[in-house]
Amino acid sequence: MRASLKTLDPFADSDPQALGARAWLLPAVFETLVRFDEHGDPQPCLATSWIHDAARKRWVFTARENVLLHNGTPWSPKGGVIEVPDDRPLPDILRELARPSHAIVVHAEDGSLIGTGPFRIERWDGEKSARLAAHGGYWAGRPFVDAIEIKMGRALRDQELDLESGKTDVAEILVRDARRLRQKGAGISATPSMETLALVFENSRSPDVLREALALSIDRATINNVLLQKQGEPSAALLPRWLSGYSFVFAAARNVARAKQLAATSPPLVFAYDRQDPILRPVGERIAVNASEAGIILRASTGPADVRLISLPITSRDAWIALEDLAAMLKLSLPPATSGLFEAESALLNGYRVIPLVHLPQAWATTGAVRDWPRLADVWLDSLDAKAKP
Amino acid sequence: MVGETLEDGARALARSTTIHLAPPERPHVTMHNLTPLSNTEAARVQSAFERVLRRNGRNEDVVEVTLTISDNIKGYLLVAEIFHGNERAVEMRSVLSEPSIAPAPVGITVTKKLLWEQSAPILDLALVADFMFVLDTSGVSRYERRKDKWDRVGVLPAASFVRDPRGRLNLEGDSFTIQLPGTTCHGTWNPSVSLACDNGGMLTAARNTLESEEPLPTHFSIARTKDSLLLAEMDGRTHVYDAVGKPVAAFEGWGSDFAALAGGCAANRILASSTSYGESGDSLVLYDVANNAPVRLTDPAEFAGPVTALWPSRDGALAVVRNISTGRYEAYSIAVDCGR
Numbered sequence A: 001m002r003a004s005l006k007t008l009d010p011f012a013d014s015d016p017q018a019l020g021a022r023a024w025l026l027p028a029v030f031e032t033l034v035r036f037d038e039h040g041d042p043q044p045c046l047a048t049s050w051i052h053d054a055a056r057k058r059w060v061f062t063a064r065e066n067v068l069l070h071n072g073t074p075w076s077p078k079g080g081v082i083e084v085p086d087d088r089p090l091p092d093i094l095r096e097l098a099r100p101s102h103a104i105v106v107h108a109e110d111g112s113l114i115g116t117g118p119f120r121i122e123r124w125d126g127e128k129s130a131r132l133a134a135h136g137g138y139w140a141g142r143p144f145v146d147a148i149e150i151k152m153g154r155a156l157r158d159q160e161l162d163l164e165s166g167k168t169d170v171a172e173i174l175v176r177d178a179r180r181l182r183q184k185g186a187g188i189s190a191t192p193s194m195e196t197l198a199l200v201f202e203n204s205r206s207p208d209v210l211r212e213a214l215a216l217s218i219d220r221a222t223i224n225n226v227l228l229q230k231q232g233e234p235s236a237a238l239l240p241r242w243l244s245g246y247s248f249v250f251a252a253a254r255n256v257a258r259a260k261q262l263a264a265t266s267p268p269l270v271f272a273y274d275r276q277d278p279i280l281r282p283v284g285e286r287i288a289v290n291a292s293e294a295g296i297i298l299r300a301s302t303g304p305a306d307v308r309l310i311s312l313p314i315t316s317r318d319a320w321i322a323l324e325d326l327a328a329m330l331k332l333s334l335p336p337a338t339s340g341l342f343e344a345e346s347a348l349l350n351g352y353r354v355i356p357l358v359h360l361p362q363a364w365a366t367t368g369a370v371r372d373w374p375r376l377a378d379v380w381l382d383s384l385d386a387k388a389k390p
Numbered sequence B: 001m002v003g004e005t006l007e008d009g010a011r012a013l014a015r016s017t018t019i020h021l022a023p024p025e026r027p028h029v030t031m032h033n034l035t036p037l038s039n040t041e042a043a044r045v046q047s048a049f050e051r052v053l054r055r056n057g058r059n060e061d062v063v064e065v066t067l068t069i070s071d072n073i074k075g076y077l078l079v080a081e082i083f084h085g086n087e088r089a090v091e092m093r094s095v096l097s098e099p100s101i102a103p104a105p106v107g108i109t110v111t112k113k114l115l116w117e118q119s120a121p122i123l124d125l126a127l128v129a130d131f132m133f134v135l136d137t138s139g140v141s142r143y144e145r146r147k148d149k150w151d152r153v154g155v156l157p158a159a160s161f162v163r164d165p166r167g168r169l170n171l172e173g174d175s176f177t178i179q180l181p182g183t184t185c186h187g188t189w190n191p192s193v194s195l196a197c198d199n200g201g202m203l204t205a206a207r208n209t210l211e212s213e214e215p216l217p218t219h220f221s222i223a224r225t226k227d228s229l230l231l232a233e234m235d236g237r238t239h240v241y242d243a244v245g246k247p248v249a250a251f252e253g254w255g256s257d258f259a260a261l262a263g264g265c266a267a268n269r270i271l272a273s274s275t276s277y278g279e280s281g282d283s284l285v286l287y288d289v290a291n292n293a294p295v296r297l298t299d300p301a302e303f304a305g306p307v308t309a310l311w312p313s314r315d316g317a318l319a320v321v322r323n324i325s326t327g328r329y330e331a332y333s334i335a336v337d338c339g340r
Helices: A016-029 A090-097 A156-164 A175-183 A208-217 A220-227 A256-263 A280-293 A319-330 A341-349 B006-018 B039-053
Strands: A034-036 A042-044 A047-053 A058-063 A081-085 A119-125 A129-134 A147-151 A170-173 A187-201 A269-272 A298-301 A307-313 A354-366 B025-033 B061-072 B075-084 B087-096 B109-118 B122-128 B131-136 B139-146 B149-157 B168-172 B175-180 B183-188 B194-199 B219-224 B229-233 B238-241 B247-251 B254-260 B270-274 B283-290 B293-296 B307-313 B316-322 B329-337
Touching: A016 A119, A016 A129, A016 A307, A016 A319, A042 A047, A042 A090, A047 B283, A058 A090, A119 A147, A156 A170, A170 A175, A175 A187, A175 A354, A187 A208, A187 A280, A208 A256, A208 A280, A208 A354, A220 A280, A220 A354, A269 A280, A280 A298, A280 A307, A280 A354, A307 A319, A319 A341, A341 A354, B006 B039, B006 B061, B006 B075, B006 B087, B025 B039, B039 B061, B039 B075, B109 B122, B109 B131, B109 B283, B122 B168, B122 B307, B122 B316, B122 B329, B131 B168, B229 B254, B247 B293, B254 B307, B270 B307, B270 B316
Parallel strands: A269 A298, A269 A307, B025 B061, B219 B254
Antiparallel strands: A034 A042, A047 A058, A058 A081, A119 A129, A129 A147, A170 A354, A187 A307, A187 A354, B061 B075, B075 B087, B109 B329, B122 B131, B131 B139, B139 B149, B168 B175, B175 B183, B183 B194, B219 B229, B229 B238, B238 B247, B254 B270, B270 B283, B283 B293, B307 B316, B316 B329
C-alpha cells in the first residue's frame, strides 16, 4: 500500500495521510465492544447486548463469551460486563465505543500489541512492512487465509508491477486504471468514495475573500471528467453523498467573474502538493491554471505553504465520526452534536479554510484467485485460480 | 423517521418548509431526483410535498423552492432549499430504512393474550374472578364465565358521543368507576347494580385528551418514570419533562398511546405503540427512557390493526386494537415476560 504506518496501536497518533489505511486495517486486529455495519448502524461486536440500569445511572454491556486474545488467554472482564455511565444519549455512547480508541488492546511486556481480532500482528517493521497472521482462536471463526503480508510506502506504479510479476496478490490502483487492468485479467474491487481531495489553507494569512475567490475559480467538472476520467464525484462538501445524502447542497459551480472581483489586487499564494502522486500532481497543475484565469497567482512550493492540495480519508461509515476525524485532521473545531450534521459540516466549510474538490473511491486490482477483497476477515484464495496471474 | 413512507416524509418536510414562507408568498417547486426512484414515485413525493405547501389566493410573491430526493447509507433524504433572492434556507427530512435492530436484553419480551372481541368500539376492559366488564361506546356490559363461555348478564348504559371516544374503567372489589369525556361515574355491581355520574374526571369533555390536576400542556397520554414525565402532545411528538416539570426533550416515533408499567423488569419502563399513518398494523414495544431519549428494550409485538386504547393494568397493560380485516375491536392483555 502507499501509506506507511509506524504502528497499528489504536492509541498512537497517526499521520493524517495514513489515517485511511489505519482505519481499514485496525478492525482486523483490534476489536471494540460495538462496530458499525454497512448502513452505519451500531452492531454487537465484543459486547453482545446492552441494558440501562436506571437506579445506578449506567449502561451495562454484556461481554461476549469465549473470546480469546491473540496470546490464547481469555478476554473476560470482571463480572462479564462493562459499565458505562449514562451521561450522554445512547447513540453517542455507542458511537464513542465503536472508535478505535476504545478497542480492546493489551500491551505485552515485550512491547507487542495483543488484540482479539481475526488477525494478530506477527511482525511490524515500522513504515516498511508487516505480517498479520490468522488468529486460530478467533471467536467468529478462523480467517480463511493463513496470513496477510503488507508492503508499505509502495507507489502505485510499483504495486502494479508487483502484481504483474506475481510478487503480490493485491495492489492499490487508480479507478481510471480499473478497465485496463480488468482487460488484462485482474480482479477489481472498489469502495464508495473514501477520500476527498481538498485544498487546505495552512495559515490564517490569506484574507477570507481570497480564499472564497480560489474556491470559485476551480473547475471541478473538468478535473473530474478529464483528469480523473469521471471516476470521482465533484463536490464542495467534505462528506460524500453516500454518507451524508446532502453533498449537493454545497455550491460547487465555477464563477470566474466573481472570483476575479474578489481576488483583485490580492497577493500570490504559496501552493504545495505531492508532485510524486499520480492524482495530486495533475489536479494541482490544473488548479494553478484555473486560479490564474481568475487572476490568482499560485506559487509552487515543496515546503511550507499557504494552501496545500491533499487527500482527506473518510474513516468511518458513521457520518459523525467521519466528520469529527476530518475536523481533527484539519485542526478545526466542530460544533456540538446537538447542532445537526449538516449544520456542523457547514460550520467547518464556512470561511473557506478548506475547499473540497472531488470525492474518490478506493480501488484494488487482485490476482484471479483472490475473493472478498477488501474485507480482510473474509478474504480467501480460490485454489482453482491460485496460480492465475493478471 | 423509521417506518415513515416517502410521502409522509415529504409532508413533514413541507410543514417545516412553510415556516420559511411569509403569508403572501407562493412557492414554486422544482424537483430533482438523485435516486433510483421511478418518475412516477418521485412525482408522488413531489405531489405530497406541494399539497401541504399549497397556498390559496393569487399571490404574486413567488418563492423558488427546490425539492431534492437524495439518499445515503441509512435511507432516503429529502432536502428542500428555499430561495429568497441571494439568501437560501435549507430543511431536511430523513426517511430511514428499517434499522438493523439493536440488541435487546436477552429474554425480555412483550406478550399478548386476546381477551375479548366485539363490533362496538371497546374503551376499556377489566376482569375479576369469573366476571368481565367491558366499557364500550354504549356503556358497561358485565359478563360471567359459564362453562368456558362468557355470557352477558348485565348492561349499564353510559353512552359516549365523542369523536374518537375514550373511556377508563376501574374495578375496586364490588364497586367501579367509569371515566368518560367530561364525566365520572361511580357505581356498584354486587350485590346490586347502581350508577351515579358527575361532571369532571380524567378525560376532557367532548375531546379525546386527558385532564390533570397540575397545569400541563394538552396531551393524549401521560406516563411517569422515576425521573421523568412523558406527555403525548398535540404536535404528534412525545415531550419529556424533568422531575420539576421543566421540558428537557421531545422525540418522534411513538404513537399517542403509551403507558408506564410497574413491577418486575418492566418497572419504570414504558409500553408504547408505533406511529401508524393509515391502514396498517400497529405494534407495542417496551422502552426505557435514558438521558431523556427512548431506548428500545424488546422486539415489537405486532397487531392486525391500529391500537385504539392502551391503559396500564395490574398485571401489565390492556390494549384495544381495531382489526383492519374484520373491522372488529379486540382487547388484549399485555404482559412483559422477564425471561431468565
